[in-house]
Amino acid sequence: MENFNFHVTTDIRFGKDRLDELPTVLNEFGKRVLIVYGGGSIKKNGLYDKVANELKENGNTVFELAGVEPNPRVTTVEKGAEICRQEKVDVILAIGGGSVIDAAKVIAAAAFYQGSAWDLVLERKGFAGPALPLVTILTLAATGSEMNTNAVITNWKTKEKLGTAGPSMLPKASFLDPQNTFTVNQYQTAAGSADIMSHLIENYFNKTEGTDVQDFVAEGIMRAVIKNCPIALKYPDDYDARANLMWASSLALNGLTGNGKQGSWSCHAIEHELSAFYDITHGIGLAIITPRWMEYVLNEQTAGKLAQFARNVFGVEESVDRMAARMGIQKLYDYFKACKIPMTLPEVGIDDEKFSLMAKQAVAHSSIDKNGYVPLDEAAVEEILRQSLVERNFE
Amino acid sequence: MENFNFHVTTDIRFGKDRLDELPTVLNEFGKRVLIVYGGGSIKKNGLYDKVANELKENGNTVFELAGVEPNPRVTTVEKGAEICRQEKVDVILAIGGGSVIDAAKVIAAAAFYQGSAWDLVLERKGFAGPALPLVTILTLAATGSEMNTNAVITNWKTKEKLGTAGPSMLPKASFLDPQNTFTVNQYQTAAGSADIMSHLIENYFNKTEGTDVQDFVAEGIMRAVIKNCPIALKYPDDYDARANLMWASSLALNGLTGNGKQGSWSCHAIEHELSAFYDITHGIGLAIITPRWMEYVLNEQTAGKLAQFARNVFGVEESVDRMAARMGIQKLYDYFKACKIPMTLPEVGIDDEKFSLMAKQAVAHSSIDKNGYVPLDEAAVEEILRQSLVERNFE
Structure with a gap:
């Protein structure tokens, strides 16, 4: 066996109907929240409304980045990072599967990054810089992104799909409600x-x-x-x-x-x-x-x-x-x-x-x-x- | 499956010869260290000297509680807590197996506790108060105390051996070097x-x-x-x-x-x-x-x-x-x-x-x-x- 570190600090909230805990978790980081999600299935199954309601009652200022692609594009990441910078976002809330969470991770890091988001991904030794805090609500059992530091981003121009990772990109908390995967x-x-x-x-x-x-x-x-x-x-x-x-x-x-x-x-x-x-x-x-x-x-x-x-x-x-x-x-x-x-x-x-x-x-x-x-x-x-x-x- | 939380933030440093990382880990909490250990096997196998050397080079002020028993006594815990209070200890370093780590956990909590250490253990709904930060160096594969919030303490007077647990008692970091168990x-x-x-x-x-x-x-x-x-x-x-x-x-x-x-x-x-x-x-x-x-x-x-x-x-x-x-x-x-x-x-x-x-x-x-x-x-x-x-x- 090789030497290793294991330091996975994500606060996992696993189980049914725990969104009432979301405000407490988010409040630790601030009131200005960027919600990141994908193609809108969360609008169909009611999850979006539930989250929006919790945030409204909690008095959050909410920004949105919708339409994250299944193989998330670096152009989408750039868009998200720009919102974070412009709107002085305190915390990112990713609602989706691995693609949405991966995009949110790199948005969180790119918000502070000097250079393009693709340059950040190209730092192949791993990303050591800071990132905005990220909380996730998982809607697909697949990538494990909800409890690790990894993200995979696609550059459609150069036809490259590359991974990056960094300790600051680890989600602070992840809500894992299996019911949110019933409609998958x-x-x-x-x-x-x-x-x-x-x-x-x-x-x-x-x-x-x-x-x-x-x-x-x-x-x-x-x-x-x-x-x-x-x-x-x-x-x-x-x-x-x-x-x-x-x-x-x-x-x-x-x-x-x-x-x-x-x-x-x-x-x-x-x-x-x-x-x-x-x-x-x-x-x-x-x-x-x-x-x-x-x-x-x-x-x-x-x-x-x-x-x-x-x-x-x-x-x-x-x-x-x-x-x-x-x-x-x-x-x-x-x-x-x-x-x-x-x-x-x-x-x-x-x-x-x-x-x-x-x-x-x-x-x-x-x-x-x-x-x-x-x-x-x-x-x-x-x-x-x-x-x-x-x-x-x-x- | 029932709902559950999983939030195990212990920084695990697993593997050979990593004690040179100890000063960096301890410095995060302060310079005044209480070392807690057991019957002295760590003096025989050289581990004590290695740790002492690292702490000396790091300029730590070191206090010691030796002789923690295999089923650690609440009287020993009281002794340790008293040292923490008297000497304004910043961080506890437990070197040993589960008994030593368990004792160190309750010492860490008892240092701030209003009441006796046994009263703390008797808080059967779990301990919610603060505790001094705890770092461990594991020398016996057994109890898992190095990566959880639990401790078991024995009251020899009342013939009671009882468990307690609390989030603040979770070790901040644990050094797991399998070589330290060769002499077990x-x-x-x-x-x-x-x-x-x-x-x-x-x-x-x-x-x-x-x-x-x-x-x-x-x-x-x-x-x-x-x-x-x-x-x-x-x-x-x-x-x-x-x-x-x-x-x-x-x-x-x-x-x-x-x-x-x-x-x-x-x-x-x-x-x-x-x-x-x-x-x-x-x-x-x-x-x-x-x-x-x-x-x-x-x-x-x-x-x-x-x-x-x-x-x-x-x-x-x-x-x-x-x-x-x-x-x-x-x-x-x-x-x-x-x-x-x-x-x-x-x-x-x-x-x-x-x-x-x-x-x-x-x-x-x-x-x-x-x-x-x-x-x-x-x-x-x-x-x-x-x-x-x-x-x-x-x-």
Whole structure:
């Protein structure tokens, strides 16, 4: 196990009907609030009105940035930062899923930043500057952004989708009410769950030895997702299923399953290029890429861990590692299919036209060629993309 | 799943040789430091000298409270609080295991408290007042006190061992260097691991439904303990084994596996009386009580969860729940025995003389008769104690 820090100070308020606590939480930071949200689903399901009512009764001065995109644009971030500066905003309230929260994080930091928001994202060693306090109300179980310091922003001009992170961007408080995900449709529920699975898988397959706690915890959270996602798909207002997916999303990427380890994430590096070039749903891209990546990296060194995944997550009983590994990959693929996720690239409108360009960028924007679980060069990424063109059988 | 808060702000510095970070951490709070420690093992293994050296170079004014007992006494707490008041201490540095950290927590709170330290402990609804900042250097993987708000204090006069808790008692930072546990002997290593297992088990067997994330995470941490404790017993300086036990201890009782649930802990309620009357090692008492408690509570309603424990933690393959449950209990018992834990009360010097008195107190000091996983009255506690007099076979 490697040395690590764990310092996740977000005040999580998990559960039903706790918005009456929102004024107390916000008042700690000030009265001028910027609400950041997305396409307006919160107006349809009543959440917007509930929040607006709490803020009105609390005497807040409210500003709004609506229309944050699913892969949030740096242009939107600039707009938000400008409001913060102009209106002397005290605190940002993000209401939405990972995209909204990610945008809000970079808005919070860009408000104080000398330079463009894209320059801030390009500070690849991480962002060390200050940020406005951020409070979130989560409406989608997926990215874990509600309990970590990360944000991913897309520059549509340069076709780049890049991550940034910094301690000041950690949400001060996050309201996690599973009821706010009852209206998430099947496709987004499945995509969000695939995103959670991917975070756990990326942390799990790692070269650092001796991380049983992290690994066995990740296996447990994976099993919780695999059990509860199908329930949520069938019964969208099953509270416990939604609650388990929501808490899984936060724990999958708050350091718990990744700390004490080294190495860079492979499937995310590849998927970020798919999203940057084709604007597809992040979780769907991950679900498509992951089984192909697993098959590509399966070798004598990795068979043991892939077999452990198959046995401990999917209950595979095969005793030969390589065979168990293949059965586990197949089970993951079948699980995603059962969640009605389109499992080939053409189904989401992607052909091989930009494979070589995307492969080049995936390597350039990450360190997967050096620090991947199995190092991946451009040819390897292209091969994984090619395997994603058609339906597969891995056994 | 029940509503819950998760707000664990302790700054965890996990890993090898990080004491050079100690001055920066302490300086945030002030220069006058009270060091609290136990029987002096830290003087033998060199840790005391390393800390003293860091503090000297940092220009700290240092006060000391040595000799904190394994079941820390309220009289010791009073002594520490008096030093804090007299010497205007800025920050407390606890170096030790759970007992030392627990004592330090209540010292930190008692320093500001109007009334005796025992009155503070008796505030059964939890302690809401302020406390001096506390930094810890953990030397034993066991109680999880390094990352939670709880403390257990013993009043030797009244033969009471009671818990208290309060947000201000949460350590500001904890240094978790697995190397500091290399010198922990076999008995204490096994006892500490049993304590971790017990925290996970107490959280796991709970009446709240729909807590898969918490439960599957608990199963994972249990598997990590069961795998790594025997390695640490055989190879005391196996870094990864010690690291897994250490991180397991923090995660077992920081809310992760217990939040979103209701109900009171049964085995701890019973064991606290054993320790209060006989001053035995807490983890040993828990190891003895737990399998007997499991057998006692096994019934039609509980068989499913006990079978889940058997299957997911110990890999039991039996399909009939009640039989699987018994096999799981046996495996837990055998595991403790394999760790060389004395598994009967007479082996730790306890006969039936005070069973009825301890049973009475166990019920009086807790709510196990109302909120236990299976409610336990005095007769039930006595029966569990009686079953702990002799070796058992549960299958």
